[in-house]
Amino acid sequence: MNPRSLARAALPALVVLLALLAAYPVVATGYGVRVMLQLFMWVALAQSWNLISGLTGYVSFGHVAFFGMGAYTTAILVVRLGLPWPLAALVGGVAAVLLALLIGWPCLRLKGPYFAIAMLGLNEVLRVIASYFESLTGGGLGLSLPTLHASVPIYYAMGAVAGVVTLVTWLIVTSRFGLRLMTIREDEVAAEAMGIDTLRYKLYAFALSAVGPGIVGGLSARDQGYIEPISVFPFLTTITMIVMVLFGGKGTVWGPVLGASALFILQELVWARFPHWHPLLFGAIIVAVVLGMPRGVLGVLQQKYNLPRTI
Amino acid sequence: MPPLLEVREVTKRYGGVTAVHRVSLKLEPGKIFGLIGPNGSGKTTLFNCITGIARVDEGKIGLRGRRIDELKPHQIFHRGVGRTFQVIRVFPELTARENLLVVAEGPWAAACQRADELLGFVKLEHLAGEYAGNLSYGQQKLVEFVRVLMTDPDLILLDEPAAGVNPTLLNELLDAVRRLRDRGKTVLLVEHDMKVVMDLCEHVFVLDHGEKIAEGPPSAIQADEKVIEAYFGR
Numbered sequence: 074m075n076p077r078s079l080a081r082a083a084l085p086a087l088v089v090l091l092a093l094l095a096a097y098p099v100v101a102t103g104y105g106v107r108v109m110l111q112l113f114m115w116v117a118l119a120q121s122w123n124l125i126s127g128l129t130g131y132v133s134f135g136h137v138a139f140f141g142m143g144a145y146t147t148a149i150l151v152v153r154l155g156l157p158w159p160l161a162a163l164v165g166g167v168a169a170v171l172l173a174l175l176i177g178w179p180c181l182r183l184k185g186p187y188f189a190i191a192m193l194g195l196n197e198v199l200r201v202i203a204s205y206f207e208s209l210t211g212g213g214l215g216l217s218l219p220t221l222h223a224s225v226p227i228y229y230a231m232g233a234v235a236g237v238v239t240l241v242t243w244l245i246v247t248s249r250f251g252l253r254l255m256t257i258r259e260d261e262v263a264a265e266a267m268g269i270d271t272l273r274y275k276l277y278a279f280a281l282s283a284v285g286p287g288i289v290g291g292l293s294a295r296d297q298g299y300i301e302p303i304s305v306f307p308f309l310t311t312i313t314m315i316v317m318v319l320f321g322g323k324g325t326v327w328g329p330v331l332g333a334s335a336l337f338i339l340q341e342l343v344w345a346r347f348p349h350w351h352p353l354l355f356g357a358i359i360v361a362v363v364l365g366m367p368r369g370v371l372g373v374l375q376q377k378y379n380l381p382r383t384i
Numbered sequence: 385m386p387p388l389l390e391v392r393e394v395t396k397r398y399g400g401v402t403a404v405h406r407v408s409l410k411l412e413p414g415k416i417f418g419l420i421g422p423n424g425s426g427k428t429t430l431f432n433c434i435t436g437i438a439r440v441d442e443g444k445i446g447l448r449g450r451r452i453d454e455l456k457p458h459q460i461f462h463r464g465v466g467r468t469f470q471v472i473r474v475f476p477e478l479t480a481r482e483n484l485l486v487v488a489e490g491p492w493a494a495a496c497q498r499a500d501e502l503l504g505f506v507k508l509e510h511l512a513g514e515y516a517g518n519l520s521y522g523q524q525k526l527v528e529f530v531r532v533l534m535t536d537p538d539l540i541l542l543d544e545p546a547a548g549v550n551p552t553l554l555n556e557l558l559d560a561v562r563r564l565r566d567r568g569k570t571v572l573l574v575e576h577d578m579k580v581v582m583d584l585c586e587h588v589f590v591l592d593h594g595e596k597i598a599e600g601p602p603s604a605i606q607a608d609e610k611v612i613e614a615y616f617g618r
Contacts, residue, residue, distance in 0.1 A: 252486045256475050263473035266435055267487045267531065268461035324477075 094232060098225045106224045108341065110296065113231035114289050115337045118310070119317040119329035120238040121285035125278050126315070127323035128251065130258030131181065135192030136314055138199050139169040139283040140290035141305040145203055147291030148216045148300050153209075158223070159230060162291030169287025170280050177279040181272060184261075193308075200306040215301030218294065227296045231289065235330075238285040243326045245281075246382050254278050255324070309352070316355055319362050322371030326383050331370060386449065388413040388570050389434070389465075389539055394443035394453075396429050403429040405594040406443070411539070416565050417572045418585035418602070422614060426594040427574045428470055431541050435467050436460040447539070466537035468528045470544050470574070476517025480508060480527050483516050487534040495534075502530035505560070506553070521548045529557065533564075540564065542573040546580045558584055582606070590614065 098106050118140065126132045143165030150161035180191040203210045210216060245251040256264035257271050264271050294300045313336070321332025336358070344351050366373045371384055387410040396404040404426040411417055419427050432438035434445055436457040445453040452460050475483050481499050488495035503509045506526040511519060516527055525548055532540055542561070546554055561571055561584060575581050581588060582602045590598040590605060592614040598605060605611055 249485065249488075249492065252478060252482050255478060256486050259475035259477055260473050262437060262457075263469065263475065264486075265457040266437060266461060266467055266469075266473075268458045268489075268535065269486065270456075270458045 091236075095229075098228055103224060106228050107296075110224065110228040110231045110292075112334060112337050113228070113235040114293060115313070115317065115333040116235040116330050117231065117238050117285040117289045118314045119321070119333040120235070120242055121282045122311075122314040123318045123323060123325075123329045124238075124242060124245070125275075125282035127318055127325075127329070128245070128254040128258060129275055129278050131275060131279075132185075132189045132315075133192045133279075133282070134189045134311055134315075135194070135196035136282070136286060137306055137308070137310040138192070138196040139172065139286035140293070140310060141196070141199055141203065141302075142169045142172050142283075143287030143290030144294040144300050144305040145210060145216075145290075146287070148218055148294045149209060151218050151295070152216055158221070158291070158295040159226075162230070162288050162295065165291030166284045166288035169283040169290070173280045173283035174276065177276045181275040181279060196306055196308065196311070200302045203302040203306070211301075213302065215299055215304070217299045220298065221295070223295065227292050230292050234285055234288050234292070239326065239330060241281065242329075243383060246324075246326055250274075250277075258324070312355065316359055316362070318369070319367075320358060320369055322369030322373075322375065324382070325369070325371045325375065328369050328371040328384075385412050387411055387446075388448060389572075390444075390446045390449075391430070391434065392444045392446070394430070394433055394440050394445060396426075396433055396438055397441050402594050404433065404591075407591065407594070407596045408443075409589055409596070409599075411570055411572060413538070413570050414565060414568050415570060415586050416561060416584050417570070418581040418588040419572060419574045419591065420576075420578075420581055420588060420605075421591035424593075425591040425614075427591055428543060429594075430591070431467060431543055431574065434460075434541065435465060461535075461537075464538040465541065466532035466535065466539070467541035468525075468532055468543055468545060470547075472521070472524045472528060474516040474519075474524045474527050474531070477515055479513050480516050480519065480523075481512040483527050484531050484534050487531055489535065498534060502533055503527075506530055506556070522550055522553065525549055526553065526557070529560075537569075539570045539572070542571065542575075544574055544576065546575055546577045554580075 097109060122133060122136050146168040147158065147161040147165040150156040150164055151158055176195055180188055183191055204213050253269050253274050256269060257275060261271055290305060317332035317336050318329045320336060321330065322328025340351050343354055362369065368376060374380060375384055389411040391407060391409040393406045393408055394404055395402065395406055407430060421427055429438060433440050436455055440453050444451055447463055447465065452463060478486065480503060484499035484502060485495055488498065500509065500512065503512050508523060508526060511523065516524060519527065529545060545557060549557060558580065565571060585602055588599065588602050588605045589596055590611050597610045597614060598608045
């Protein structure tokens with residue numbers, strides 16, 4: 074079967090897949106639902122990282138900061154104000170966007186590695202802030218949310234975020250806006266000289282890339298029922314997003330979905346048996362991807378078969 | 385006629401090196417200007433100053449009587465100044481067509497039509513869907529040339545347009561530049577191929593060690609003592 078006819082079969086297959094995922098909680102065990110909602114979370118996170126770093130080439134080493142921002146915003150709103158969790162999670166997304174605009178305005182002027190390091194710093198600063206303001210955040214003791222069994226609604230909410238972020242990526246990649254984001258990755262000086270206000274475009278992409286992690290952070294906080302600074306600002310989460318996208322194919326639509334699914338499943342299998350192995354495994358995957366196929370699985374296929382960017 | 389572009393006493397330093405020193409130029413609209421000089425004489429730096437990629441240290445640059453030397457590159461572009469680069473700067477992972485489309489403002493369909501016309505104009509229509517990075521050096525050069533024309537700028541800066549383009553295409557490219565001039569556009573080009581400069585340009589500026597040492601019509605430049613000295617030594 075050639076790739077073109079595969080592409081034609083993709084839409085019906087996608088509809089069937091979505092229907093199966095929608096029906097899944099009816100037949101699944103509680104454990105199954107929890108696993109799947111985490112998979113959705115990783116898809117949303119990887120896809121969001123792809124929006125800024127895959128398209129503009131600005132590598133964000135602190136993207137989990139938006140996740141943590143969403144988690145804390147949601148938890149505080151639920152615990153202190155008694156807001157319903159879906160609303161609180163949406164506010165978490167808004168808070169993450171505001172943070173992205175605030176941080177992006179100065180930091181997106183930095184080039185390449187300097188931006189990456191600034192973002193790394195942001196995450197560390199937020200973690201310290203979350204530890205410090207005890208009256209609001211509970212400090213190092215963390216914050217417990219009221220008990221609630223809502224795995225199934227959270228499953229659907231996570232799935233919706235993953236789906237929407239992927240849809241948005243598809244829309245962007247097929248638009249002039251998306252092409253302009255890619256010119257920043259390709260050659261920022263030329264993009265500026267060709268009339269593209271690169272700072273503004275980077276800022277839009279950065280803000281968009283914060284929405285998903287913000288909401289998903291809130292949903293995750295609700296799902297876990299307890300958050301603390303080290304659990305919502307872990308550097309390893311950013312690394313995981315990056316590895317997922319690099320593995321699947323940065324700058325593509327389905328690469329992050331593929332990468333998140335493949336690595337999450339692998340991680341679950343390995344983690345269950347050998348808890349200390351998974352950082353090692355991730356390290357090995359980074360090395361293998363960077364050396365063997367820097368464009369990722371879909372990037373390689375795309376180049377080999379001259380496929381459109383919408384894969 | 386009032387100048388379209390006026391560069392007045394512009395100086396640009398990089399650390400201890402003065403790349404451009406008190407250079408002044410006036411470009412009247414509707415003419416083709418040449419900017420020549422030995423390697424390292426400051427030609428590309430001057431281009432970078434005009435297009436906002438480099439900040440001038442001293443002096444002023446005005447376009448239609450309004451200062452542009454404090455604007456950002458994308459703002460200067462939207463005032464009607466387009467350029468190509470000495471080292472090719474196409475967007476390699478965008479197709480030839482997309483390289484043109486990203487520059488366009490306004491309705492998408494009109495932009496597509498214009499992109500296809502321009503690619504046809506340089507005989508690259510059959511490569512429109514190919515990634516620009518896969519094209520040959522000369523083809524990339526042509527993509528860069530027509531990319532500038534997407535928005536129909538009034539002032540076009542070409543940094544060595546002839547280098548690496550095959551002779552047949554070169555003639556068409558030079559014709560294209562003349563046709564732009566005939567339509568009232570102003571062109572400033574950096575070129576090492578003296579035949580191109582002498583054929584095409586109506587007025588030539590000569591830089592050496594960052595300073596303007598001569599200007600005038602090509603025939604006068606060719607006979608100028610200082611210019612000969614700059615190129616061949618005493």
